[in-house]
Amino acid sequence: MPPKQSLSMAWLLQYLRPVKWRMVLLLFMLLISIALQLVNPQIVQRFIDQATGSGTVSSLLALAGLYLVVAVLNQLFTVALDYLGNDVAWRSTNRMRADLLKHTLRLDMRFHNRKTPGEMIERIDGDVTHMSNFFGMFIVQIVGSFVLLTGILGYMFVHSLPIAATMTAFTCLSIGVMFAIRNLGVKSSQEERQANASLFGLIEERISGIEDVQANGGVPRLMNRYHRAMRAVFRSGLKAWMLRVTPWNATVILFTIAVTAVLLISVRLYLHGEITLGTLFLFFQYTQMLNDPMEQLGNQLQEFQKAKSGMLRTRELLSSRSEIEDGVEEALPDGPLSVSFEQVSFSYNEEQQVLHEISFDLKPGERLGLVGRTGSGKSSISRLLLRLYNIDDGIIRIGGVDIRSLRLKALYRRVGMVTQDVQLFDGTLRDNLTLFNPNLSDEEVFETTDRLGLRPWIEAMPLGLDTRLTTGGASLSAGEAQLFALTRVFLTKPSLVILDEPSSRLDAATEAALQTAVDQLLERCTGIVIAHRLSTLDNVDKIMVLRQGRMIEFGARDALAQNPSSEFFRLLQSDRQEELA
Template identity: 30%
Template sequence: MAEEGKKIFDVSLFKRLLQYIRPYRTVFIISLICVIGLAVFGAFRPYVLKEAIDVKIANKEYDGFVFYMLIMLVLLIFEVVSQLLFIYYASWLGQSVVRDIRVKLFKHMLKFKMTYFDKSSVGVLITRAVTDMERIADIFGQGLFMIFSDILKMAVVAGFMAFINLKLSLIVFVAMPIIVFATKIFQKYMKRAFEDVRTEVSNLNSFVQERVTGMKIVQLFTRETIEYRKFKAINERHKKGWLKTVWYNSIFFPVAEFVSSVTMALVILIGGYGVVATLPGTTLGDLIAFTMFIPMLFRPLYQIANKFNTLQMGMVAADRVFKVLDTDSNIDDKGTQIANHFKGDLEFENVRFSYIKDEEVLKGISFNVEAGETVAIVGATGAGKSTIINLLNRFYEIDAGAIKIDGTDIKEMTLNSLRNQIAVVLQDVFLFADTILNNITLNNEYITEEDVVTAAKAIGIHEFISSLPGGYHYNVKERGVMLSSGQRQLISFLRAYVTNPSILILDEATSSVDSYSEQLIQDATDKITSGRTSIIIAHRLATIQQADKIIVMDAGQIVEMGTHKSLLKKENGYYKNLYEVQFLKEEPV
């Protein structure tokens, strides 16, 4: 039995895709009716022409001949109307289904753990949400219904042919297995080729997205030539993937046309001899009808292969999208308690955590933070400081232990209510390509522009924002490139401040800002941390000397804890050594 990924057509996957049609049954039925109309009206025209020739032309009768022509005209009009309605409704159905799947996919991705994004390529995810979706839409607009229409038309045409002239029909039917066999082989190889194409499309998207995002690094380290060569190599593989499909097409379609032409020639030869020799069983009308029937029978047969390609590309895309939808990487949000406001007592109880299995980042840490305290966490890079913040917000699940706020395990709270009470200012500020106002409120309808202005004045950055073109409505462009790093940090700080959080977290918030911006943030910090539980992670120890408690970490463990003064009194203490080394570095020459 072939492996799942090697199946020419995955029926179970197709059934799953059809489930998304249920809300649009009426449109689906209309599309099917139009498909039936296309098949029936198209197949009737040659039969009417045959009757016109045998009944009127062969007997040299003009009376009534126009009636046959009018019937053919009406059939043609019905066929055109059916095709028009089919194209519209099939495309509408495809886009509606894709919209539903895309919305479901994005909603699903929004709830993924950070671990999933740590391991996944952004370019690949973009391909799944955008490009692959369009291929799924083609299943309905160009694949599924067209294949059904062609098969139905072939069945109707074959029935008419057998009814009209069985002898000539047998000539045609003998040739059909050849094309059917060729079509089956063609589909098998095209399935593999399209899987290669979709893989290389994902690679291209991922490569381009990363290089465009990191263009500054590429140019700073003069990697343009190297990256250009890499792109050429990926693009070459993409080209080869597509050329495989072109090669298979270039073999299959000429073979199919050759078989069709030979069959037509045999029918004309044998049927023409019967007409000329006035043999019984074959009429001129039969011969004319068959010259119309043969293309209507053969062309759909080998065009099905082409439409099957479209269906296959859509199925490959659907398989990739469903794999993302089936990914179980969501945070367990089974909490029932709504955290409307925290008093601010925070407790870590023997918390253990690892990003990679059996490689612990936190090795059973325990500490308490009382409501209203400002606690600083310091330590070398990789000590586990930022991990504590990630776990407090439940971006990741802990391996063991418990994290409690006001005596309640955070797992018992709903995710949204938990995160709504915790504001974080990160070192690496992310701003959307939007206005400053929207970047601050994140379109929260409960935060007005007046609230933002009041908050900005309170922390001293209203003047800076007002000086920009458009003020709070200034568009900072993608990732906030129109602002300096210090200005982005200030916007991020205001974003946290305006939410009036119960717990404030500053993760290296002043490490990449200038002295003026740092002073603004320091002043704002004093205001926002007053009476509020605050956690400050910092390399620059000068910024956390006034903290109520300092937690010193090393290699995932807490090695010291106390106030700035008490820690400096420890002989050969970790914090004392860290402070002295940093103090000497910062001391002016």
């Protein structure tokens, strides 16, 4: 979706097209409701005139019964309008939420590194919620208000020109004032939404790190930051509210003047015998009713200001473009894939270079072990292979194809990755193992978990694969979580696997079991293993040693391990001394 169309009426109306017939029904019901509102005061007028004149009891009872029926019908239509309006609003805005979420998920990691999940929840859900009124009731209420105004003023022009002129002047002046200052609170509403987004980001960030917060006595500092964020929300919200209600306050003052003028004119006409007591009541009632559409217009202008702030923030989000451009190439060679880095340099920001001119070749089916201190660039290489970031210089080829020319789907179909932290989702065990892929059968899942030693744990679950897991995976041990991740990769049948320190949190026994599973996985594909524990690299073919983003050593594992002058040899000696200690 081009950014220039993000806030266009055509873009907004596309979300109303699927509910257009509901909108038609909404407008039809609204016209009936307005007609009922206009009829009831006239019934009261006749009742008063007949009660003060020569009306019979039966006619008065008939009018009272008719008034009751009309009032009940009007109330039923009001309830139905509220229900249908909310239904239209949620149906249309839920599609917008889905589009925003899909767009956000396609943005690159640089964008997501700048945004907290809490802030993105507020951007995708909170901003759109403030737009829901626009999609459901804004158009209907605006149309309904003008129809009701037309009906009231039309009746008054027929029966009393002075009162009609007074009402028309009030209406035009009120509408003019409201539209003149309709954008008064838009900027403040944007600031209010941003303050809320910052608050949600703070809460999400601290809850996700609750262990560190509690263990290090960070609760008082957290509460201090929370109170400051809440103060910002309160201040921005108060300012935005005061500016949004300014149009409504202006109409209240004008309405008070209009009611006073209409009452004075009506009483004068009654005293001169030009109108009846019932007509006097009718004029007063219509004047009171005149405030309803004006108040609705004022409320809708407040909602429009909130909706417009949400639209502007939505446009800003939709205008964000991923730096990762999808390629067009679909084809990759069958079987294990080769990997080639040619003078690759990379940085997360301009201030610090992470990788410096890295070059190496990995043949199909070979296993590469990456070693180096924390921050040396090991994980960055894995992220670049998955195109989570763009490189600054150089070329990366997989299967002989420049990954920039590959479609991302084609890349992800053939490349799998096991990270240190395994994410589990709220769903069944089957859903978490297959990542919600319905095409994978239970037989395939059981065959894979049996090979990895995870099947006994699954069979011990109350409902087997149908057992529901909670988000975060608190019910799994570190070893089980890593086996989970390996199972996911196994089921995708990748041709290149990246293992990012898979045994970093495991004990020796669990690590040995996991290593057996890893060896099985790497039998049929090319592998890159990032490791702190050098024992996990016993079966790799080649070793790369990184230091401060530079490749200081690359070669066959056995040759480097037997060469006393190599960096890898020294790392092995240090590792063995630590184990003995």
